[in-house]
Amino acid sequence: MDFNINALNISNQLFQQQQQQSNNNIPLANSFFNNNNTSATAISQGILAYSNALGQIRTPRQPFSCLTNNNLVEEMNLEKGLEHSNHHIKTENNILKCPSSTTTKEFRTELERLKYWERRSKNNEAAKHSRTKRREREQLLQQKVMELERENLRLRNELEEEKRRKIFYSVIVVLISRNYRGDVDLTIIEKFIPFLVDMEEEGKLTPIVDVADAIFVFIKYNNVYVVAVSDHNVNVALMQTFLYKLVGVFSEYFKDVEEESVKDNFVIIYELLDEMMDFGYPQVTEGRILREYITQEGYKLEKSQIRPPMAVTNAVSWRSEGIKHRKNEVFLDVIESLNLLITVLSANANGVVLQSEIIGSVKMRVFLTGMPELRLGLNDKVQFENTGRGRSKTVELEDIKFHQCVRLSRFDDKLTDSDMKNDRTISFVPPDGEFELMSYRLSTVVKPLIWIETVIERFSHSRIEYMIKAKSQFKRRSTANNVEIIIPAPRDADTPRFKAAIGHCRYVPEETAFIWNIKSFPGGKEYLMRAQFKLPSVVSEEAERKPPVKIRFEIPYFTTSGIQVRYLKIIEKSGYQALPWVPVRFLTTASTLSKNSEVLNETATELVKSIVEEYENKGKMFTLPWVDQHAINSALYPFKELLNLGIQPEFLEDACLHEEKLFRSMIKNGQSIYKMLTIFVENFIMNYEDSIRIWCDLLENETPQSIQSRINLFSGRGLASGIGLRRIFEKCPELLFGSEVQKMDICLEQISNFFESADLKTIVNNTPHICLLDPTELESKYEYIYFHMGFVSEELAKSKCWMDLDLFSIIDRHSLLLKTGKYFYPDPKRPQLKKENPSPELIFDTPENKFASLVADVEHEEWLIFRELCEQQRRLEDKQEPYEK
Structure with a gap:
C-alpha cells in the first residue's frame, strides 16, 4: 500500500508538473529525471499511473518527449523487432489489462508482474548488447573496407603511372639520326630514353649522361631533344657548342625547331648534318655560309654554279667573298661595366667594398668590301713590356675571350711556335656587320666611383630614420647616369617618407629596400637623402639582418680599367682606303649624360668657336651673331642638348668638320635637327652618335613632322619596327628624306592587293625602294x-x-x-x-x-x-x- 500510495503521489505530482511545464513550453522529461530522490521501481509505477491518466501507456526504458499542444508523450521504440502499441492501464484488484490488443494480459500477483518486467529488462539488455556487438562488427568491417579502398587506389595509381610511362616511352621516338663513324650502335638510344624519363621525373637531369659505356650529351629545345653520342673520351664543351650551333642553323632554315618541322624538313636536315660535321669532326657551322649552297627550295643549279663557296674551302668560314659596300666603314666601341658592392657596417661609419669587378667588351660594326684583314693594337701590358715600353700606361688583360675570327697564334705565346715572332697583335678577318670582337674581366680592386655613407637612427617602438650621403669620386668632366642606390630596410617598415636633394626615391616592399634614383650624377659632387619609416614592431639590432648597399650606374666615355685603342689598321689586297672618320667610343654601358647649364653653355660655346676656327683655316667663313644673346642661344641649342645627352665634344667637332651641311643645319635650324635626331633614336632603337653618322648629310631640308609621318606610314602598316625599320631606311634613304607620303601610301596599298602581309614585309625589307615606283x-x-x-x-x-x-x-x-x-x-x-x-x-x-x-x-x-x-x-x-x- 505504501508503494502504491507513493506511486500515485508521484503520478499526481508529475501530472501537475506537466501541466505547468506545458504552459511554459518546457519538456517534462527534464523536471522528471532531475528528481534524484525517487527509486527506480517508484519511477516505473509513476510512469504507469501517469500514462493511465493521459490515456496512453509507456513502457520503461523508452525515451519520450512531451507534446505541449495536447500534453501527449511521443513514443519512440529503438529496439528492433518489438511491437509498438497504445495501452490503457487500469489498476483494479491488482490486475492490469490491455484493451487495445485482442487478449488481456493479467497479473495475478505482484511477483508475477515483477518477473514479467524483469524478463523484459533482460531482453532489453540482451538487445542492447547485441546492438553494441553489431556496431563493433560494422566498424571493423568499415575499417577493412577503407584499407582495401586505399590499397586499391594505390594499385590503380601505380597502374596509371606505368601506363603513362609506357605512353611516354612510346611518344619519345627518334625522329632523325646520323652515324658518322659507325662505332656506336644505333639501338643504344633505346637505353637512354628510359634513363632520361627517370632522371627528369626525379629532377636530377644533367646535360651529360653516362649510360651503357657511352657518353650522351644533349640539349632540349622546345619539345625536341638533340643528342650527341660517343664511346670515346671527347671534348664535352665542344659537343655542347656544336649542338647549340646545330639548333641555330635549323632555326635559320625553318624557324621553329619542333617535331613537325623536323619531319617536314628531314631532307634539308640530312644535308646540313653532312655538311656541318665530317667523320665526327665539326666543319662549317655558319648559317650564312651554308645558305649559299644548301637552299630550302632545293632547285638544281647549273654546272657553272655547282661548287662550294670559297668560304667553305678556306679558313674564313664566317665571311663570304664578293661582299661590296658603297662606303667602307669600321665602327669600334669599348664598353665596360663596373660592378661595385658596398656593405653598411653601422651608424656613423663608412662602408666597406665587398666586391669590385670590371667586365668589358670590344664591339665592332664592319662594312668593308672584299676580304680585308684588320689589326687592332691595345695598350696591353705584356706587349709593352716585350717592346721595352713598360713605363707606359698599360692594362693587364685577364680572362680574355675572342671571336673565332681572331688569329690566336699571333696573340698567345702558348699557341706560337718557337721560331715565330709573337707581337700580341689582334689580327683578324672580320665578319660583315656587327659582332663582338673580344670580352675580358678584371677582378682588380679599384677606387669606388661613388662612395656611400649611411647613418641609421632608431627610435624604439616607433620609427627608424636613414641619412644617406652619396659622393662621386671621379673627374668633373665625366658624369654618371641612371644611378640606382638600393638601401635595405626593415621587413615590417611602413609609411615611408623621403626627402632627397636630387633624384627621387621609392619604397620596394617585395625587396625590403628603398631605391634612390639619380638620373645624372656629375663628378666631384655630393648629395644627401633622408628617409623615415614607421615600425609597428621592433626587432633587436643584434637579430636584425644587415644586407649590403647596392649601387648601379653608367658612365659614358669612361673606362675604369684604362684600356686604350692605340691603332686600327685595315689591309685589303685591292688597296682601297677606308673613310678616315672611324671614331672609337668608350663607355661604361651606353647611357645619357646631364650637366649643369653653366658648364653646358661654356662647353657648347667653346665647341662652336673651335669648329668655326677650323673652317676659317680651310678658307671658309661662318659669321655667328655673338652679340645677340637670343640668336646665339638658338644656335647653341642643339650642341647643348647633345652634350647634355653624353655625346663627347670631340665627336661633335669631327662630325661637323666632316660634313659641312650638318654644321650649317645645326646653326640655322638647331631645334629641328635635334628633334629629328630624337625621332631616330626613339623609333630606330639607336643612339645619337649613330643617327648623326648615318644621316648627317640629309637633314638640311627636312622637318620633324615630315620625318615622323614617313616613319608612321611603315610602322602603322606593321611592316617593320625598331631596328628592322632602321634597316629599311638605311637601304633606301629616299624613303625617309624627300619622298611624298601620299604617293608611297598609294603604292603600298596597291602592292598589298597582290601579296600577303608576310610576303609584303619580305619585299619591303629586301627591296624598300619598291615604295617609290609607279x-x-x-x-x-x-x-x-x-x-x-x-x-x-x-x-x-x-x-x-x-x-x-x-x-x-x-x-x-x-x-x-x-x-x-x-x-x-x-x-x-x-x-x-x-x-x-x-x-x-x-x-x-x-x-x-x-x-x-x-x-x-x-x-x-x-x-x-x-x-x-x-x-x-x-x-x-x-x-x-x-x-x-
Whole structure:
C-alpha cells in the first residue's frame, strides 16, 4: 500500500508538473529525471499511473518527449523487432489489462508482474548488447573496407603511372639520326630514353649522361631533344657548342625547331648534318655560309654554279667573298661595366667594398668590301713590356675571350711556335656587320666611383630614420647616369617618407629596400637623402639582418680599367682606303649624360668657336651673331642638348668638320635637327652618335613632322619596327628624306592587293625602294608574272629585281626560256600540273650580261639578237597592251 500510495503521489505530482511545464513550453522529461530522490521501481509505477491518466501507456526504458499542444508523450521504440502499441492501464484488484490488443494480459500477483518486467529488462539488455556487438562488427568491417579502398587506389595509381610511362616511352621516338663513324650502335638510344624519363621525373637531369659505356650529351629545345653520342673520351664543351650551333642553323632554315618541322624538313636536315660535321669532326657551322649552297627550295643549279663557296674551302668560314659596300666603314666601341658592392657596417661609419669587378667588351660594326684583314693594337701590358715600353700606361688583360675570327697564334705565346715572332697583335678577318670582337674581366680592386655613407637612427617602438650621403669620386668632366642606390630596410617598415636633394626615391616592399634614383650624377659632387619609416614592431639590432648597399650606374666615355685603342689598321689586297672618320667610343654601358647649364653653355660655346676656327683655316667663313644673346642661344641649342645627352665634344667637332651641311643645319635650324635626331633614336632603337653618322648629310631640308609621318606610314602598316625599320631606311634613304607620303601610301596599298602581309614585309625589307615606283607599272608586271609565268606571290617575294626590270624585259626573258625549252607553263596537255621551272630569283635577279649563259643556256649574242627581234615584232604589231590580260 505504501508503494502504491507513493506511486500515485508521484503520478499526481508529475501530472501537475506537466501541466505547468506545458504552459511554459518546457519538456517534462527534464523536471522528471532531475528528481534524484525517487527509486527506480517508484519511477516505473509513476510512469504507469501517469500514462493511465493521459490515456496512453509507456513502457520503461523508452525515451519520450512531451507534446505541449495536447500534453501527449511521443513514443519512440529503438529496439528492433518489438511491437509498438497504445495501452490503457487500469489498476483494479491488482490486475492490469490491455484493451487495445485482442487478449488481456493479467497479473495475478505482484511477483508475477515483477518477473514479467524483469524478463523484459533482460531482453532489453540482451538487445542492447547485441546492438553494441553489431556496431563493433560494422566498424571493423568499415575499417577493412577503407584499407582495401586505399590499397586499391594505390594499385590503380601505380597502374596509371606505368601506363603513362609506357605512353611516354612510346611518344619519345627518334625522329632523325646520323652515324658518322659507325662505332656506336644505333639501338643504344633505346637505353637512354628510359634513363632520361627517370632522371627528369626525379629532377636530377644533367646535360651529360653516362649510360651503357657511352657518353650522351644533349640539349632540349622546345619539345625536341638533340643528342650527341660517343664511346670515346671527347671534348664535352665542344659537343655542347656544336649542338647549340646545330639548333641555330635549323632555326635559320625553318624557324621553329619542333617535331613537325623536323619531319617536314628531314631532307634539308640530312644535308646540313653532312655538311656541318665530317667523320665526327665539326666543319662549317655558319648559317650564312651554308645558305649559299644548301637552299630550302632545293632547285638544281647549273654546272657553272655547282661548287662550294670559297668560304667553305678556306679558313674564313664566317665571311663570304664578293661582299661590296658603297662606303667602307669600321665602327669600334669599348664598353665596360663596373660592378661595385658596398656593405653598411653601422651608424656613423663608412662602408666597406665587398666586391669590385670590371667586365668589358670590344664591339665592332664592319662594312668593308672584299676580304680585308684588320689589326687592332691595345695598350696591353705584356706587349709593352716585350717592346721595352713598360713605363707606359698599360692594362693587364685577364680572362680574355675572342671571336673565332681572331688569329690566336699571333696573340698567345702558348699557341706560337718557337721560331715565330709573337707581337700580341689582334689580327683578324672580320665578319660583315656587327659582332663582338673580344670580352675580358678584371677582378682588380679599384677606387669606388661613388662612395656611400649611411647613418641609421632608431627610435624604439616607433620609427627608424636613414641619412644617406652619396659622393662621386671621379673627374668633373665625366658624369654618371641612371644611378640606382638600393638601401635595405626593415621587413615590417611602413609609411615611408623621403626627402632627397636630387633624384627621387621609392619604397620596394617585395625587396625590403628603398631605391634612390639619380638620373645624372656629375663628378666631384655630393648629395644627401633622408628617409623615415614607421615600425609597428621592433626587432633587436643584434637579430636584425644587415644586407649590403647596392649601387648601379653608367658612365659614358669612361673606362675604369684604362684600356686604350692605340691603332686600327685595315689591309685589303685591292688597296682601297677606308673613310678616315672611324671614331672609337668608350663607355661604361651606353647611357645619357646631364650637366649643369653653366658648364653646358661654356662647353657648347667653346665647341662652336673651335669648329668655326677650323673652317676659317680651310678658307671658309661662318659669321655667328655673338652679340645677340637670343640668336646665339638658338644656335647653341642643339650642341647643348647633345652634350647634355653624353655625346663627347670631340665627336661633335669631327662630325661637323666632316660634313659641312650638318654644321650649317645645326646653326640655322638647331631645334629641328635635334628633334629629328630624337625621332631616330626613339623609333630606330639607336643612339645619337649613330643617327648623326648615318644621316648627317640629309637633314638640311627636312622637318620633324615630315620625318615622323614617313616613319608612321611603315610602322602603322606593321611592316617593320625598331631596328628592322632602321634597316629599311638605311637601304633606301629616299624613303625617309624627300619622298611624298601620299604617293608611297598609294603604292603600298596597291602592292598589298597582290601579296600577303608576310610576303609584303619580305619585299619591303629586301627591296624598300619598291615604295617609290609607279603602282600602275608594278600592277602590269605582277599580272604578267602571275598569269603568264605561273609564279605565286610567295615565290615572287623572294626575288629582289623583278620590280626594277621593265615589262618588255620580263616578257623577253620569259619568251626566250620558252623557246629554249627551259620553261614549261602551262602544260598544254595537262594545264593543272606545274613542271619544275627556274625560280624567280634566277630569272629576274641574274644580270643582263649573264642571263643568256646561266639561265637560258645560249650565247649572249643570241640573246641580244632575240631581244632586237622581239622589239621589231612589237613595233609591227603596234598593240595597245603588250600582253593579253
